[in-house]
Amino acid sequence: MQIAARPATGGTILDITGDIDLAHSPAMRKALLQEIREKKTPKVFLNLEKVRYIDSSGIASLVEGLKASRDQGSRLILYGLSKTVREVMELSRLQKIFEIHDSEAQALAS
């Protein structure tokens, strides 16, 4: 898994590539919490277009990110979910909890 950050209107986009599994979710969690808690970025966009797989530990990290952003009064916005990622969100009954958009354009406009 790789994470790259780039600036976006009102916040930062984190581009994630690869598999968010038990081996890599700690790195994503760290990057996410840093962006939210330390940098206090008002809008954190997670680009999941290139995520091939996410497991329950990845979902757990997203939930932590969501809680942190609520605590901060900031926003965590997901987009580009593949079928696999979407399926896991649905299995977790979390698809309604997260702010989810189809494309980067829609996410940025939200």
Add this chain to the structure above:
Amino acid sequence: MQIAARPATGGTILDITGDIDLAHSPAMRKALLQEIREKKTPKVFLNLEKVRYIDSSGIASLVEGLKASRDQGSRLILYGLSKTVREVMELSRLQKIFEIHDSEAQALAS
């Protein structure tokens, strides 16, 4: 691996999908030799666009097909070779022996 035949100008196209390895090259060999020797098709086009992998047993079957078509005075024409397939052809020093085209259009026009 799957093989499907469809008619084409002057002969038959065999569309091959999947992996041509030790498990599946016998089926390709059979289909190929049947087309060449029994049906005596004057031009046999092998569409390799959807071939994900080919091993030395697959190459051996292609060589057998080539010999059979030379015996029949017919033609065996390959097209749509992926990087993997092309690489294996080059390792076998056979890329000059076979009639190879990039696309179906070019193969049919040849």
Add this chain to the structure above:
Amino acid sequence: MLLKLELQSNPEALCLVRATIERAAEVMHFQDAEARAIVRSVDEALANVMRHAYGGRLGLPIEMICHKLPGGEQKSAAGGIEILLADRGVPVKPATLKSRPLDEIRPGGLGLHFIRESMDEVEFSRKKGKNLLRMVKYLSPTPQAAASEGE
């Protein structure tokens, strides 16, 4: 037997196992969504072994055996895949094998739920000092599966 895989408790290995299982499901003509369900279950089950049975310690042995189940019986008319996992970690306490209610929004506690939703049979047991997990997914008879029989 399709194959037996021995790996060590190390999250880096999960990705290799996923690739193997994904291909096994493809070879057996599982549909894409079913294949993803099988991959997900094996991944979550192995992650649980690493985190719970082995408490996060690295380098400890895990075995995975995959069988192709023949078709024939009612539910399993089209056959299926059976995956057996074995570890030498602390005995799993059946009482702890509980998924949390999904309406709480908190991290964790989703793995078992994923496995139970994704597989047709899920059985934990302990034999000869090993924790065993048996998971089965049946093929749903589809036109595709039937068509590729003659392959």
Add this chain to the structure above:
Amino acid sequence: MLLKLELQSNPEALCLVRATIERAAEVMHFQDAEARAIVRSVDEALANVMRHAYGGRLGLPIEMICHKLPGGEQKSAAGGIEILLADRGVPVKPATLKSRPLDEIRPGGLGLHFIRESMDEVEFSRKKGKNLLRMVKYLSPTPQAAASEGE
């Protein structure tokens, strides 16, 4: 150890092993062409075991062990992957392990050539009633490999 795989002499298993090795090469940051070279070599070597050492008989045991080699020494500065295959078939006669001249156009006799062209080290041996094949491919130090270190 990255992992150990036990399979049976059955050409249907080759595709599963290829998927596993492909992912192992990806995880180790081999470049695409190198990854294909490793996959090809393992596939051809296993096919040879099935055809020659086991004479085409099905269901006989083959073991594959993958190691991650640490970097450090000269040629292997960036580390690499070591793959060990073991079978219990008839002893391989070193004299038969010959590739044919490539200028003849005839089917067969390409597998060993593919393996030797694709891997950095290829060693056949026999120990304790087993045929052993050891293959090594070194990582070529690339900007990508260096960049993804911190992952």
